[in-house]
Amino acid sequence: MQEKLFYKISEVSQQTGLEPYVIRFWETEFPTLHPRKSKGNQRTYTKREINLIVEIKRLLYQERLTIPGARKRLKSSPRLENRNDVHHTLTYVKKELEELLHLLS
Numbered sequence: 666m667q668e669k670l671f672y673k674i675s676e677v678s679q680q681t682g683l684e685p686y687v688i689r690f691w692e693t694e695f696p697t698l699h700p701r702k703s704k705g706n707q708r709t710y711t712k713r714e715i716n717l718i719v720e721i722k723r724l725l726y727q728e729r730l731t732i733p734g735a736r737k738r739l740k741s742s743p744r745l746e747n748r749n750d751v752h753h754t755l756t757y758v759k760k761e762l763e764e765l766l767h768l769l770s
Contacts, residue, residue, distance in 0.1 A: 668712070670711065670756075670757045671701070671703075671709035671710065671711060672709065672710045672711075672712075672715065673707060673708070673709065673710075674688060674689070674700075674707075674708045674710070676710075677710050677714075677715055677718065680715060681715065681718050681719055681722060682722075683718070683722060688718060689708075691718065691721055694732050694736070695717075695721060695735075695736060695739065697717060697739065698714060698717055698718065698721070699714075700714055717739075720739070721735055721739070724738055724739070
């Protein structure tokens, strides 16, 4: 299966084993978790955000931290970023621009 740039909340829910309402609640509690919204107002998550959700889940469920404790731990730890996010995004933009150029020519 090819890795995608953006994932819907239902896909994230399946990957993480969390209910969508839990993920939406965490968005209100963790400022670094802020998915984009599509034109249809649907949440879209990047791989970095999925990794962040997995880390939040680990902090809350395995380490038994409170939400403020997990928030504090996330602030003090190195950022959970997938260095490939920029590359994937640029590849996606390039593909979209090439398709647009093809339509215009």
